[in-house]
Amino acid sequence: MNVLPKGVRHVPSCLDPAAQKALLEDIRAVVAEAPLFQPVMPRTGKPLSVRMTNCGSLGWVADRNGYRYQPTHPVTGKSWPAMPERLFSLWDEIAGHDAPPEACLVNFYDETAKMGMHQDKDEADFAAPVVSISLGDDCRFRVGETTRGGRTTSLRLASGDVVVLGGEGRLAYHGVDRIYPATSALLKNGGRLNLTLRRVTKA
DNA sequence: AAGTTTCT
């Protein structure tokens, strides 16, 4: 039996199709104002396979200088677009944490994109959970423990699913093994959007 | 290694 690590919660079909469409429209507006950019690995400059943008007061970026949160888009230099109201609402319903999210990282996966196993640890406070929302094509999501090399389990995530990494699961290693092309009609040109809500600073 | 490749 593949049981999820402690503190890792999968909420299948958390968003119904209407809610997914509404959220997608919000994200389209975000991307129109803050275009997807190509993150690269620190030091090596090797590009990640996902493209990304953010909304909220802070956004996560990756460039030759490292990983960090910053208030502006790395290409346009403008402030990130405001966090859509429905993301604050979703956080209130699901996170079990008083302070509101400060960052929403928007990752776009085309059919070839993957994400290696990693921890979300660039935040100053791990008390708040990480809330992850899937839109579009299915993916295989892998979750491990707080240390590399521990046991991992995988689950298939579909559009509208939400995953929460909180408590003991807050620093669980996780990644995306693969995208299952053409498994959702939500995104007309295919692919998968993942929205990650995080608190960055100490509340 | 938030990568890429490889194989018990």
Next chain:
DNA sequence: AATG
């Protein structure tokens, strides 16, 4: 190092 996992073994997706």
